[in-house]
Amino acid sequence: DTAVSQTPKYLVTQMGNDKSIKCEQNLGHDTMYWYKQDSKKFLKIMFSYNNKELIINETVPNRFSPKSPDKAHLNLHINSLELGDSAVYFCASSHKGGGNTGELFFGEGSRLTVL
């Protein structure tokens, strides 16, 4: 049973297109996140949600729109894709606010390539 699953694993698309990545967790966690990892492996937080409510928006362009239909799902829609959006996008979840240890459980990542 995959704890945090995201689809698709790979996306290749043209500049200007719109794409979505879906994420689901079956850990019963309250908090979910989106992180972006660039080609230099720098892992940057984009959004965090707690129980479907947006808590953190880390100055992400408004072309990126997260949606949390329930606390087990956090999807990411990206409009008007740009070359600089090429990266691996990781979904993660945790107990509320990270719980006692701050442990984040990551999905396997979605590699987005914008041509």
Place this chain on the structure above:
Amino acid sequence: GQSLEQPSEVTAVEGAIVQINCTYQTSGFYGLSWYQQHDGGAPTFLSYNGLDGLEETGRFSSFLSRSDSYGYLLLQELQMKDSASYFCAVRDTGGFKTIFGAGTRLFVKA
């Protein structure tokens, strides 16, 4: 703001011990964590230090000194499979934002 610094690369031989240091500057602090990431894989949690001192989990140990804004990850009896990137991370006092360092690439040689 928050920033973390760690070395970009470390090389060691199988069986050896390696220490990866992390210094941080944060406006709020709620603990230092370490994650491992193999190429093409997801980051996975290794350890957490909320208080000063040493935490040991098998071959891995992690240390924190809050007064020095410093921590380290110690890997003992290195194995080839330990070749990966290691990230230190701090959680802000709100708890909903974890910031990662740029990662240290560990190469383990035979």
